[in-house]
Amino acid sequence: MRITRARALGTCFGVRDAIDAALTPEISSDLTIVGQLVHNPQTVQRLHDAGVKMVSSSDDEITTRNVMITAHGAPASLKQKLSDQGHIVYDATCPLVLRVHQAVRRLVKEGWHPVVIGQREHVEVRGIVGDLTDFTVLGNLADLHLLEGRARIGIVCQTTYRIRQAKEILEQIGQRFPEMEVEFIDTVCKPTKDRQNAVDELSDQVDVMIVVGGTNSSNTHKLLNVCKEKEVTAYQIENAEQLEARWFEGVEHVGITAGTSTPHDVIDLIHARLIQISPSS
Ligand code: SF4
Known part of the structure; x- marks a missing residue:
């Protein structure tokens, strides 16, 4: 394997x-x-x-x-x-989260209504909007009605959001509110984009993907979603002990990805365990 x-x-x-x-x-x-x-x-x-x-x-x-x-x-x-x-x-x-705080401060100063694309209850989003009195958080397309009546909106993203989904939301805003003035600042961080692009590429090559990361990790869920969209069987685990040999029966190629909280020594242990339980070994 x-x-x-x-x-x-x-x-x-x-x-x-x-x-x-x-x-x-x-x-x-x-x-x-x-x-x-x-x-x-x-x-x-x-x-x-x-x-x-x-x-x-x-x-x-x-x-x-x-x-x-x-x-x-x-x-x-x-x-x-x-x-x-x-x-x-x-x-x-x-520093890349601070960049979002700075972007929002600038938008507010310039008179834009601040909008964050992200998970309303996520600690990063709460940190971004915590000192604002008037703001909107868009979790997904179903929240677009929250923008009714706004004339000028300035949009940032949670750093771990999927840029593809953020762009979809942006496109829908343009269609639904053609008169609205919109300033968009892409604040999805580069490490997040790199990991999402890498798993997207690797999903085309493997039969099974192991996604390593905490069950409450936002960016790990996004990696898992990429695999789901690519219709690749994916298992989310936090440590090597959770790997099950039966997942790899008949599998020729397995990929590993990991969220931004997962240390490389944990990934090494999982890689080593995969070699051990590999059906061909
Ligand atoms: S995912 Fe990492 S690099 Fe990106 S904003 Fe969060 S802490 Fe910073």
Whole structure:
């Protein structure tokens, strides 16, 4: 059985830098992370082992001096609140998420109604709109009615959104609201695009795709969706133990892809396990 890794997969620089910062001993010994730093159970365990505390929201009790904002970012008001409470705030927001915050600030300043294409409840989107009073989040085409009555809209995307779907939404906006003035800023990040394009290409070549990533990882779901659209059998797993030999009976070529939270050592273990259980070995 041939095994091919997608040409772009696994941890992106934004997540890697945030993990490195959280594991710096002088910070980690007295640190609480607000939200999920990564959607990868092995890395979460490493952080626990290093003594790092994690809370799901800033409303939870924080007993450490250091507090970290994750790569997904947070509203400026939340960082200020934590700082006012006496914490030292380590901001691990990915520069590519900060770019979205900046884009939205510019749009608002220029008088555009800010629109985010993304998942309303995702922490990144909540961070982008958290300090805005008037904004619209479009999760999919069914939300277009939310734009009724708007004259000028400025659109950004959640960094892990599928650019193809975002462009579909954009096209539908043009058809449904021909009079509306629209400014679109493509803020889907390059690591996301690279991973989506790579899995798209690899799906044409393989019989089965292994998608590695946390079950609550947005960008991993997007990779899985690409496989579904390509009608390739795909299995999402978080670790090598979850691989089942029966998935590969009669399979000649298997592909591996992984979301931006998945470290390369986890991918290596999965690759090694695939070689072990390969029907031809
Ligand atoms: S997925 Fe993109 S925006 Fe998010 S942390 Fe990685 S590089 Fe940054």
